[in-house]
Amino acid sequence: MAKIALDLIEPVRVQSVSDHVAERLERLILDGLLSPGDQLPSEAELASALHVGRSTVREAKQILMTKGLLIARGRAGAFVADPTASGEFDAVLRALRDPSHEEVHEVRRIVELAACQLAAESVTRREIKRMRSNLEHIESQAKTNAALPWPRFLEIHFLIVQASRNRLLSSIYELIMQVLKRNQVPFLPFIADWQEEVEEHRHLIDVLERGDPEAMADEMARHLEHSEKYRTDLLEYQARNGSIVRSDR
DSSP: OOOOOGGGSOOOOOOOHHHHHHHHHHHHHHTTSSOTTOBOOOHHHHHHHHTSOHHHHHHHHHHHHHHTSEEEOGGGOEEEOOTTTOHHHHHHHHHHHSOOHHHHHHHHHHHHHHHHHHHHHHOOHHHHHHHHHHHHHHHHHHHTTOOOOTHHHHHHHHHHHHTTTOHHHHHHHHHHHHHHHHHOOOOOOSHHHHHHHHHHHHHHHHHHHHTOHHHHHHHHHHHHHHHHHHHHHHHHHHHHHSSSOOTTO
């Protein structure tokens, strides 16, 4: 009987209630329902509305303060971070609410091209194994004609960015992933397309493993341009026909 490679098994991450509450409040801020300068309801009011304890609300607020989304003003309570104190912060929030596809693609390209070159110099064997494990899972579902777990493609890209060992690039890419998941169009709906995408990602991982930063940047640039063209073509087809179901597949 084959032994399971333990280094491929990811730890189970159990999200706490306070993390869930923090995410709920963060979404209200990013969606503009809570604006910079707005005062948060009291801990008692939030606890009642969310059906959680006040200590949970307190922990959630602390999480958002650490992220710079909230500021405390003594007995006055917690407020959404003031744009007069950080104009850059407010600009980022506005941009995240409704970015264009072009804006997302441009920022993604900048981040990934920088990160993949760094990753080529620092990626570990364990990280390569995790990327290949994700790819095998995708390929397995594609062969059985199951719904494509497209977030796993994003996960491979995120693993590459993380392998850069640059925390700022990783944090920026996490924001990009949130936008992509929120606005993702129906993508790669056909098995033939899935297989092509799988092979592209397999080649990306192969080049990364060779440790050549320049070759990795070239390969990533080609891959991102191909993905963007596919997405654009799919949207144009959908606009013309009202459906992504193509008769040529």
